Each structure stands twice: as structure tokens, then as C-alpha cells.
Amino acid sequence: MSPRSRSAAEPPEEGAAAVDPEPEAESVARAILLRQLAGAPRSRHQLAQALARKGVEEGLADRLLDRFTEVGLIDDAEYAQMLVRSQRESRGLARRALAQELRRKGIEDEHAQEALATVDDEAEEESARRLLERRWRSSTGLAPEVKARRAVAMLARKGYGPGLASRLIRELVDAEAAEAWDSGSPVGD
Structure with missing residues (x-):
């Protein structure tokens, strides 16, 4: 009797592969995870969201995520x-x-x-200073108040506090004024 001619109620023959939808779902879920990880590193949370969007059952997703973490593919x-x-x-x-x-x-x-903890205060201040100087140079021709307001807003969007932003802007304005004084031209010209 061929496997196709058996009725659905009959158990599979000895040695025949059982029809189980679970291995298919697992291989699809694995493929989703591998595809996600091939593109770029991802967190476990991001991968769990990707599996949920594709309709992967939560228990299967957790089991696969645990296994991928165990073998070091998710860290x-x-x-x-x-x-x-x-x-x-x-x-x-x-x-x-x-x-x-x-x-x-x-x-x-x-x-x-x-x-x-790997980000120290000095490195953070230096990053803010570089960002500020780049923004300041690119906004020539604007009134100093406008330049300062835009610079503070840019630094705030990047997560820098207003105290640091104000101090760095004052330093930059003072340096600009000193340059103008040294060159003999009035500030703002």
C-alpha cells in the first residue's frame, strides 16, 4: 500500500516519516531569525518582534531565541x-x-x-564640542542668537544637557570674539 492511498485515520507505516507541521514552523522561524541576523546584529527583543510579526507561536519563538542565545548568535x-x-x-x-x-x-x-559606562565625560564633551563647531561653521551669516538657539536645539536632540551646551556655546562665542578682536574687525561683521 502506498503512503498516498492510506486513509487519513490510519497511522503511518513503520519507518515512514510522520507528517508533523511543527518542524516546518520551526524551520520557517529559524530562517526568519537567520535572515534578520544576516542583515545586521539585532537584540533578542528585536528578533522576538520580527517573529511575532510573522505569526510565529510564542513558545516556539522563545525556544529558538534561547537556543540562538545559547550558541552565541544572540548576545x-x-x-x-x-x-x-x-x-x-x-x-x-x-x-x-x-x-x-x-x-x-x-x-x-x-x-x-x-x-x-564605556562613555566617559571627557569623550562626551569632546563629541559635543565637535558637533557644535561643525554646526557653528555651517551657519555663517546668521545672528549670534539664532546660531546659539539652533546649536542648543541640535545638541539637545543628540542627548546633551542644556548646561553643557550653554557652556560650550559661550566658549565658542568668546573664542570668536577674541579672534575678531585680534584681527581688528568688530564682532558680528
């Missing part, structure tokens, strides 16, 4: 470190904005705190 601590490094270098974000980004990606507080 939220390393992901947090990488995210902090890359966002600081590419976007110049301060700790406050980085913390918000880590929360949005679903990183646990413990891993987030470890990653944020």
Missing part, C-alpha cells in the same frame, strides 16, 4: 556595546540619547548600564 550585552560605539561615532549621541536608543531596542538595564 544582548555585545549588541549594546556595539550600538553605543557605532551611534557615538556615526551620530555623536550623548549617553542620554544612547540610553533611550538601547531601551527602544529592548536591551535590559544591566547590559545598557555596562555599555553606557
Whole structure:
């Protein structure tokens, strides 16, 4: 009797492969995870969301995520470190904005705190100074108050506090005034 001619009520023959939809669902879920991880590193939370969007059953998703974590394909601590490094270098974000980004990606507080501890105050101030100088140079011809307001807003969007922004702007304005004084031209010309 061929497997096709058996009725649905009959059990499969000895040695025949059982028809089980679960391995198919698992292989689809694995493929989703691997595809997500091939594109870029992701947090466990992001991967869980991707599986949920594709309709993968929660128990299966948890089991696969646990296995991927166990074998090192998912590492939220390393992901947090990488995210902090890359966002600081590419976007110049301060700790406050980085913390918000880590929360949005679903990183646990413990891993987030470890990653944020790698950012020291001096490096953060230097990043703010570079961002400010770039913005200041690109806004020539504007009134100093307008330049300052726009610079403070830009630094705030990047997560820098108003105290630091104000101090750095004062330093920049003072340096600009000193240059103008040294060159003999009045400030604002």
C-alpha cells in the first residue's frame, strides 16, 4: 500500500516519516531569525518582534531565541556595546540619547548600564564640542542668537544637557570674539 492511498485515520507505516507541521514552523522561524541576523546584529527583543510579526507561536519563538542565545548568535550585552560605539561615532549621541536608543531596542538595564559606562565625560564633551563647531561653521551669516538657539536645539536632540551646551556655546562665542578682536574687525561683521 502506498503512503498516498492510506486513509487519513490510519497511522503511518513503520519507518515512514510522520507528517508533523511543527518542524516546518520551526524551520520557517529559524530562517526568519537567520535572515534578520544576516542583515545586521539585532537584540533578542528585536528578533522576538520580527517573529511575532510573522505569526510565529510564542513558545516556539522563545525556544529558538534561547537556543540562538545559547550558541552565541544572540548576545544582548555585545549588541549594546556595539550600538553605543557605532551611534557615538556615526551620530555623536550623548549617553542620554544612547540610553533611550538601547531601551527602544529592548536591551535590559544591566547590559545598557555596562555599555553606557564605556562613555566617559571627557569623550562626551569632546563629541559635543565637535558637533557644535561643525554646526557653528555651517551657519555663517546668521545672528549670534539664532546660531546659539539652533546649536542648543541640535545638541539637545543628540542627548546633551542644556548646561553643557550653554557652556560650550559661550566658549565658542568668546573664542570668536577674541579672534575678531585680534584681527581688528568688530564682532558680528
